[in-house]
Amino acid sequence: xxxxxxxxxxxxxxxxxxxxxxxxxxxxxxxxxxxxxxxxxxxxxxxxxxxxxxxxxxxxxxxxxxxxxxxxxxxxxxxxxxxxxxxxxxxxxxxxxxxxxxxxxxxxxxxxxxxxxxxxxxxxxxxxxxxxxxxxxxxxxxxxxxxxxxxxxxxxxxxxxxxxxxxxxxxxxxxxxxxxxxxxxxxxxxxxxxxxxxxxxxxxxxxxxxxxxxxxxxxxxxxxxxxxxxxxxxxxxxxxxxxxxxxxxxxxxxxxxxxxxxxxxxxxxxxxxxxxxxxxxxxxxxxxxxxxxxxxxxxxxxxxxxxxxxxxxxxxxxxxxxxxxxxxxxxx
Amino acid sequence: xxxxxxxxxxxxxxxxxxxxxxxxxxxxxxxxxxxxxxxxxxxxxxxxxxxxxxxxxxxxxxxxxxxxxxxxxxxxxxxxxxxxxxxxxxxxxxxxxxxxxxxxxxxxxxxxxxxxxxxxxxxxxxxxxxxxxxxxxxxxxxxxxxxxxxxxxxxxxxxxxxxxxxxxxxxxxxxxxxxxxxxxxxxxxxxx
Amino acid sequence: xxxxxxxxxxxxxxxxxxxxxxxxxxxxxxxxxxxxxxxxxxxxxxxxxxxxxxxxxxxxxxxxxxxxxxxxxxxxxxxxxxxxxxxxxxxxxxxxxxxxxxxxxxxxxxxxxxxxxxxxxxxxxxxxxxxxxxxxxxxxxxxxxxxxxxxxxxxxxxxxxxxxxxxxxxxxxxxxxxxxxxxxxxxxxxxxxxxxxxxxxxxxxxxxxxxxxxxxxxxxxxxxxxxxxxxxxxxxxxxxxxxxxxxxxxxxxxxxxxxxxxxxxxxxxxxxxxxxxxxxxxxxxxxxxxxxxxxxxxxxxxxxxxxxxxxxxxxxxxxxxxxxxxxxxxxxxxxxxxxxxxxxxxxxxxxxxxxxxxxxxxxxxxxxxxxxxxxxxxxxxxxxxxx
Numbered sequence: 078x079x080x081x082x083x084x085x086x087x088x089x090x091x092x093x094x095x096x097x098x099x100x101x102x103x104x105x106x107x108x109x110x111x112x113x114x115x116x117x118x119x120x121x122x123x124x125x126x127x128x129x130x131x132x133x134x135x136x137x138x139x140x141x142x143x144x145x146x147x148x149x150x151x152x153x154x155x156x157x158x159x160x161x162x163x164x165x166x167x168x169x170x171x172x173x174x175x176x177x178x179x180x181x182x183x184x185x186x187x188x189x190x191x192x193x194x195x196x197x198x199x200x201x202x203x204x205x206x207x208x209x210x211x212x213x214x215x216x217x218x219x220x221x222x223x224x225x226x227x228x229x230x231x232x233x234x235x236x237x238x239x240x241x242x243x244x245x246x247x248x249x250x251x252x253x254x255x256x257x258x259x260x261x262x263x264x265x266x267x268x269x270x271x272x273x274x275x276x277x278x279x280x281x282x283x284x285x286x287x288x289x290x291x292x293x294x295x296x297x298x299x300x301x302x303x304x305x306x307x308x309x310x311x312x313x314x315x316x317x318x319x320x321x322x323x324x325x326x327x328x329x330x331x332x333x334x335x336x337x338x339x340x341x342x343x344x345x346x347x348x349x350x351x352x353x354x355x356x357x358x359x360x361x362x363x364x365x366x367x368x369x370x371x372x373x374x375x376x377x378x379x380x381x382x383x384x385x386x387x388x389x390x391x392x393x394x395x396x397x398x399x400x401x402x403x404x405x406x407x408x409x
Numbered sequence: 410x411x412x413x414x415x416x417x418x419x420x421x422x423x424x425x426x427x428x429x430x431x432x433x434x435x436x437x438x439x440x441x442x443x444x445x446x447x448x449x450x451x452x453x454x455x456x457x458x459x460x461x462x463x464x465x466x467x468x469x470x471x472x473x474x475x476x477x478x479x480x481x482x483x484x485x486x487x488x489x490x491x492x493x494x495x496x497x498x499x500x501x502x503x504x505x506x507x508x509x510x511x512x513x514x515x516x517x518x519x520x521x522x523x524x525x526x527x528x529x530x531x532x533x534x535x536x537x538x539x540x541x542x543x544x545x546x547x548x549x550x551x552x553x554x555x556x557x558x559x560x561x562x563x564x565x566x567x568x569x570x571x572x573x574x575x576x577x578x579x580x581x582x583x584x585x586x587x588x589x590x591x592x593x594x595x596x597x598x599x600x601x
Numbered sequence: 602x603x604x605x606x607x608x609x610x611x612x613x614x615x616x617x618x619x620x621x622x623x624x625x626x627x628x629x630x631x632x633x634x635x636x637x638x639x640x641x642x643x644x645x646x647x648x649x650x651x652x653x654x655x656x657x658x659x660x661x662x663x664x665x666x667x668x669x670x671x672x673x674x675x676x677x678x679x680x681x682x683x684x685x686x687x688x689x690x691x692x693x694x695x696x697x698x699x700x701x702x703x704x705x706x707x708x709x710x711x712x713x714x715x716x717x718x719x720x721x722x723x724x725x726x727x728x729x730x731x732x733x734x735x736x737x738x739x740x741x742x743x744x745x746x747x748x749x750x751x752x753x754x755x756x757x758x759x760x761x762x763x764x765x766x767x768x769x770x771x772x773x774x775x776x777x778x779x780x781x782x783x784x785x786x787x788x789x790x791x792x793x794x795x796x797x798x799x800x801x802x803x804x805x806x807x808x809x810x811x812x813x814x815x816x817x818x819x820x821x822x823x824x825x826x827x828x829x830x831x832x833x834x835x836x837x838x839x840x841x842x843x844x845x846x847x848x849x850x851x852x853x854x855x856x857x858x859x860x861x862x863x864x865x866x867x868x869x870x871x872x873x874x875x876x877x878x879x880x881x882x883x884x885x886x887x888x889x890x891x892x893x894x895x896x897x898x899x900x901x902x903x904x905x906x907x908x909x910x911x912x913x914x915x916x917x918x919x920x921x922x923x924x925x926x927x928x929x930x931x932x933x934x935x936x937x938x939x940x941x942x943x944x945x946x947x948x949x950x951x952x953x954x955x956x957x958x959x960x961x962x963x964x965x966x967x968x969x970x971x972x973x974x975x976x977x978x979x980x981x982x983x984x985x986x987x988x
Contacts, residue, residue: 113442114744115446116441116442116446117438117439117441117442117744118441118743118744118747118748119441119444119446119447119448119747119748119751120446120447120448120747121446121448214621214623215623218621218623218642218645218969366435366438366439367435369438369743369744370434370435370437370438370744371431371434371811371813373735373813373817373970374813374816374817375816375817375968375970375971376645376968376970377645377968378816426810426812427810427812429810430809430810430811430812431811431812433806433807433810434807434811437803437806437807438744441744441748447751447754458761459758459761459762459765460762460783461761461762461763461764461765461780461783462761462765463764463765463766484909484910484911487910487911488671488672488908488910488911489672490668490672490673490675490676518675518676518769519766520675520769520771521765521771522671522672522675522771522908525779525907525908526908526909526910526911528909534765565765567765572779572780572907573907573908573909574907575780575781575902575907576774576777576779576901576902576903576906576907576908577901577903577906577907
């Protein structure tokens with residue numbers, strides 16, 4: 078480089094690029110979901126705006142930007158206005174640690190996965206702020222349920238994400254991805270028994286952490302209308318939607334990285350990020366497929382499922398992974 | 410407990426049933442993913458309307474003489490449940506006419522009772538409902554508009570005489586003004 | 602009759618600490634129409650339900666005093682608009698009972714065919730909206746909803762070929778029916794109900810073993826046998842609680858006695874039992890339609906002359922109450938005639954109106970999420986409730 082750049086400049090630039098790419102991805106992932114869900118329901122999704130609906134997300138974004146921003150008179154203004162931002166920031170921050178190709182990431186921290194899991198569960202703060210600040214019984218009820226649910230499902234989420242960590246021996250996301258390179262069967266999803274079980278529990282925990290059906294008691298349109306977002310309109314609503322889908326994509330990227338081998342795939346090295354993207358879309362579609370196939374279950378049943386079934390199962394899985402790792406490295 | 414149906418998940422066999430059920434439900438949606446959607450691309454592609462479709466209302470002319478069929482008898486006005494038809498009779502030497510005939514389509518129930526009672530098959534329904542406007546006043550159809558609709562769209566099968574013959578089939582040979590089709594109404598229409 | 606010693610009084614428990622009164626208001630994605638339920642919550646548990654109705658009141662009973670017997674059947678379909686055929690059926694039967702008009706055999710069979718087709722269509726809508734309430738408009742519920750609507754479209758196509766309209770028909774007339782079946786309709790009807798039978802099997806497969814569905818429907822909203830008899834409900838709500846009462850068999854009308862069918866009954870009284878009752882009713886309705894199509898006699902479709910003028914149908918003085926087994930229960934019509942062309946007084950017994958009375962008894966004690974599941978399994982249509 079002709080000019081000596083301070084070390085934080087490349088990071089800022091890459092962060093900026095990643096943020097923009099994520100926002101673009103979020104908008105088109107919504108279109109993908111709508112089309113996919115429509116086909117599963119014997120109908121066509123967005124079709125008229127642009128060829129085959131390709132301009133639909135842009136139309137939606139424009140509409141949300143131009144909408145009137147209605148603030149309820151009795152709402153707690155500061156909390157109400159801050160909540161979408163507090164909700165959005167952790168959802169964007171998780172992309173900092175994901176490496177999109179070997180060496181291509183914003184910050185491949187040594188504690189990458191810990192950072193991811195910790196920051197992603199901070200969205201609950203923004204969520205509760207939104208529910209409280211709206212001064213609305215529906216929003217409050219939904220925020221209470223949200224706290225319940227996300228706290229209950231964070232532990233199984235962490236434990237199932239820790240299984241690949243144990244199998245790799247490092248918290249660094251770049252290392253976990255690197256271990257899965259080479260052949261198809263290096264992918265952790267193909268690890269006998271443990272890999273598949275961990276993948277299934279990861280998907281279930283992701284569904285719950287994302288408030289997706291069958292765990293979407295949080296929004297439950299037929300009961301609570303829109304849950305914690307019921308009083309938001311216009312750009313604030315857009316920010317909340319952005320945060321939700323960004324979190325969804327982030328978790329899909331994490332799942333693809335932890336279990337599906339990140340950028341491994343046939344073809345030249347440069348094709349790596351493309352494979353990563355495709356795997357992320359696959360994870361997202363699996364979650365969407367489940368979402369559109371089931372009715373939701375009640376909040377006490379969700380909590381029962383988590384504490385009585387999923388948490389013991391993931392704990393047992395983690396312990397057995399540890400035993401297997403020690404046994405394979407000849408520790409016994 | 411009866412209220413927590415998830416207690417079945419605790420047992421081993423419960424897990425297998427649940428997994429089977431989950432996979433079956435997901436399989437059903439996956440199967441539909443690959444079926445052709447049943448959407449009809451209206452308005453790019455027209456929908457097939459059955460022959461008895463109750464669409465827009467229209468006034469008709471006589472096929473042979475070109476005269477208006479309506480004799481202003483006001484039977485349709487009296488039978489209409491929401492009373493949307495208003496007719497004024499014009500007396501003339503050979504037969505009567507309708508001086509004004511207005512139909513408020515925005516309040517019409519499309520019940521076909523007016524078609525049923527009309528003695529001269531003057532008012533009929535069309536196989537199309539395509540008259541959306543952004544101004545409701547355009548749906549207050551006057552006589553000219555009604556005649557124009559009758560010429561623009563395809564008429565549906567039902568006319569007053571055909572409907573009445575369906576309810577009490579004529580014992581005598583079909584009267585002169587009803588076409589030969591009236592004697593065997595089923596053959597002129599398809600079920601499509 | 603309600604007396605001082607009745608045991609099924611409802612205690613409205615509004616006061617107390619930690620109680621939150623929430624309005625599941627008339628505009629709500631899951632109210633089956635315009636219905637307001639003021640629920641008092643303690644945490645997530647419902648403690649009291651106060652049902653407020655009347656948002657869809659359109660003065661049908663007064664309207665019927667201004668319309669003649671020839672005009673009103675087209676309007677009668679608007680009470681229970683989801684099952685329009687059975688609504689018209691009750692009114693027309695009451696008028697025929699006062700006037701002692703004979704309905705020809707062919708018309709009776711056509712009425713049976715159409716009523717059973719309507720039952721299938723109504724239950725398809727019930728299944729779709731119930732799953733949608735439980736699963737969300739953005740979720741698995743919507744998927745089942747769209748499948749059910751796809752099947753319901755097939756039946757609406759049949760009605761369109763028969764009558765010309767898809768939702769509100771005007772098919773019935775005092776003395777018989779207004780339309781006869783066109784050529785090829787019987788064949789198309791047979792094909793349609795064969796398709797629906799196989800699809801209903803598919804839905805059962807998708808839902809029966811589904812742990813999520815069972816968790817939402819088993820043990821929820823239990824209506825005990827005594828409560829069912831006390832409150833005066835009817836239809837699948839009653840038969841799901843173990844009481845074997847169906848007007849088509851207990852008080853047969855319109856030659857239902859000619860057909861061979863069973864009346865499904867379940868003992869548990871919860872949402873799952875009512876679900877099973879309605880799924881079985883699909884199959885029984887298909888059986889009835891097949892028998893009716895096979896045995897359809899030739900003949901006139903009306904015993905009165907064809908409708909030529911508005912005041913043509915005159916009924917002698919008298920009064921009668923006629924009832925039919927609609928998809929939701931007993932739909933009844935009570936007419937007092939004074940000898941003119943218009944009724945003196947007409948009263949509707951709406952099936953959903955009586956069924957809604959069960960809500961304050963069975964909802965308290967459940968969670969908020971169960972409120973929609975229970976309401977869905979009660980299956981109210983507010984056209985009938987408010988008339």
